[in-house]
Amino acid sequence: STGDSWGIFTFLCAALCNLPALPALNCSEELGAGQSIQQTYDLTRYLEHQLRTLAGTYLNYLGPPFNEPDFNPPRLARAERVPSATVDLDLWRGLTDNARLAANYRAYSRLLCYLRVLDGQVGTAELRHRLAHFCASLQGLVLSIGGVMSSLGYPLPAGPAGPPAPPGAPAAPNDFLKKMDDFWLLKELQTWLWRSAKDFNRLKKKVPPAVVTLRLEARGF
């Protein structure tokens, strides 16, 4: 009987030792989806926060009337180049996750291009540095969204992958209009980030890490 109990004990020990090995590997891999959604959400929030201060600084740099709180110019036709987030909210919510993610991905890719142009024109080093940093972060967001999409099994939208070429042709005929472009760029960015944060928050709730794990695990086996 002693031998038996020893045998059971050894078996239990072995089982305990082996227990973490396989599932752990699986988990760490699949936990990535939920984690990347959370991370993307955090990044969106962070960019939102960054942009709030950056926009203030930049609008001050542009000078009045752009830095006036109630400055609300009409959206010019030429500003249409910048992807607009002014889609009806219900319509937007009606989209699939994939579509929304893809729209985000595309929008930020385009916005990033404009932003990089903006970066090259800024006079002060401090602002340039902050803009550069913001650009890098935004680039990270694009990557993150891509990561989320891939982790959820969605294909990346075709289009300008990587830094698309800046829209050719002299964009602004005069300085004021150029400033207006910049203004709208920042404004659109804010809107997009605000909406993205909501999207990812919803997605985060929709795909809790544990569920994701289980599903993926089931699929994997």
Next chain:
Amino acid sequence: MFSRWNWVACGFCLVLNICSPDASGGLVQSCGHIIPESPVLALGSNFTALCILNESCLDFGNIYASQIIWKIKNRLVPKEQYREINRTVSSVTFNDTSSLATPLTCNILADGQIEQNIYGITVTVGLAPEKPKNLSCIVHQLLRFRYVMTCTWNPGRHTFLDTQFRLRYRWPEEIFPDCIPKDVNNSCTITDIQFFVNTEIWVEATNALGKAKSDPLVVDPIDIVKPLPPQNVSISSGILPTVLQLCWVNWISDAMMTLKFNIRYRIVGDTNWMEVPSEDTASPRTSFSVQGLRPYTEYIFSIRCMKEDGVGYWSDWSEEKTGITTEDQPSKGPPIWRIIDTSHSPAFWTVHLIWKALKPFEANGVILQYEVTVRDKSSLSSPVKKYNVTGTNHTLQLREGTYEVSLIARNSVGASPPSVLLIPASNSKAPVKNLRTLPKHDKLWVGWTAPNSYVLKYVIEWCLVSSSSDCIIEWQIALGDVQGIDLKGIKPFKCYLITVYPLYADGQGSGQSVKAYLKQDRPSKGPTVQTKKVGKAEAVLTWNHLTVEEQNGFIRNYTILYKTIDGNETVVTVDPSKTEYTLSSLTSDTLYTVRMMASTDNGSRTGPDFTFTTQKFGKGEIEAIVVPVCLAFLLIVLLGVLFCFNKRDLIKKHIWPIVPDPSKSNIAQWSPQVPAKHNFSSKDQMYPEGSFTDVSVVEIEADDKKSFSEQDLKPFDLLKKEKSTSEGHSSGIGGSSCMSSPRQSVSDSDEGETTQNTSSTVQYSTVVLNGYRDQTPVQVFSRSESTQPLLDSEERSEDHAGGADSTAQRQQYFRQNGGQDETNTDRPCFERTKQITHANEGDLVGFVQLQISGQSSQPLGLGMEKNTQEAAVSNVLQTCTEGQTVRPETVGENPLSVDEMPKSYLPQTVRQGGYMPQ
């Protein structure tokens, strides 16, 4: 034009060829070269080099590969490593590159002996880089929006080669510029980092021998942030005295990351930090109320933060800020004690109330004043006295009795509960038992056994015992349930007197005291010993006790060490209470060295040496020798004297023959001159005025007139003649001391005296002098009262010289004489001059002795010695027929004896013949 330039160029080329140090491009063309050129070799690998000779040289100087020798620096490479590949190529092989050095040269032995260098290469030996390990990164927050990521790694072994490290990082589709470390090879700081995106970070090490890449680290930089500590920490006191509120500003916005906090605090002056429970501060915030603090206490606060989910690093602690809680009323009354001074009179006490200031955490504020209330318990009628005191002591003058003193401390908020001290009339209650001490590191533990009854508290008094100053009492109160406390501030090597009093609800126990040391040392000096008394075999040593300051501990014993110069040391241990010790069994007349050692538990110290020499003779030894010797000597002397005395006559005959007394002859001459007026009358009347003169005259006559020799008479005669003019004559015979008296008397009697009287006086004194040959005058003089009767008697004797009187008659004269002495019939004369009286006395005895001398020499020889005289007289008396007792010492003083004396004499003189022999 062109040709000219060409020439110039050619010339330049020539110069270059000549001057170039390059072996291959020298003026003298190199004869060969080595392959490989400047290799970098892995340490420990093998290596083969080839030396290839130029064909031209072969032709020129008959040089072949077989002549090649290889050298490392100046060391020849062994031939076994060479290999001749063909006529022009020689190879050398090294199995281990570690034996290589720079330069490696290929040389040739031209003409057999002359060594010529062909070519040389530089060899570099090193190692390929190892894979960098332990890569870790941390994001430091420098400013609100400025973060840098510093990664560190272990670069691995030293490669001996120039190795470049670069930190690389990337996103899945974006590669960032490499971070190249400056001056170090194990860390690099990336200045622009992006959060919330997983970043792959790795390190690459590259050198000539290879390239190595660390394992990649994939991390979201937000998870490795070390934020800046909260800033602008401010502290404000709350409503409660136990609460302080902290406010601060965070450097990181919640949008980036939420924070949790740690708050630590300590009392100013304390070093131990306390921490607010971390779960209370685990959520984002910018303020916190710290509770449970002590009132009126200054606290130091510090705060730190980290990402709320605990991933990442804690920030440093913020700068320390201080805050003070508000005051509260004192939490307890001050400990109080008293010292009662009854030195003035036992009935009136001077009570010094002393109390200790409350500790800050008890005072809870600034104590503004103390209120002392004294209640006389012995008489209820006496009023309660109150005193407001700002110090921590108060002195009261109280009549002996039982008092209750209560003390309240007051601060700006309120008053403390009262501390009550009962001062009983006497400390009659049970004391503590078994008081003891035990040193504990720097503290002294005092322990005791509680008395049987319930004790409220104990008061422990202690003071440093000093020989020079009074004990300054320190004290402490212990609760009734403890049986020991630690005394702090006790100095080592000092004697402390510790007293414990138990305080009961209704009285106080008497104090028990104990002396203690925290730490003992050996005495700081040894006792100075000296001798009090040194004898032959023993010595009494004395010393003084060491003072308390010198003792440094309890003196357990004294040790006396003594020795002779060459002898062994003897050790004696002495009780510490003694200050004297007697060394015994010493050798006499020996030099001893003695010293003394005082010992405590922790060692001993010896005092100065003292030397002494024992005496040669013991006490009484000298006396034992000297006294018998002296006694023996005295005995001998006495015996000698006795012998001499016994044989006096014999000796006298030989040495000091008796010179006939001239006065006797004088008497014979001058006594007839004076008419014996009283002679007849005295005969008829019971000799009322009888004198010695009469006696002597009678004697002389009675003895024998014939016996009066001329010799005897002559001196009298001479005296008679010369008396008034010169004393020189008499001085020749008698003592000069006697002479002065007669002369004085002469001068005295000159006044108002008849010449006859004067002359008779002078004559008389002369007689005395003569008679005094052997005797002191004083006694002689003491007897006489008047000269006149003497003269009378002499005259009378002259008168009776012719007829022989019966012995009875003579007896009567004597008796009469004594009677005269007593009655003092001749008083006028006596009163007139004392000197004369003395002279008469002298005369009297002189006469008596004259008579005696005739019979026996004994009385005369002893002169004035009473005893001898007495003996002599008694001897004489024994022979006396009447057998009457005579007291010779009373001669002239006791009338009775004087009466008797002549009686006793007479028979003797008669029988023996008085003067006859002379």
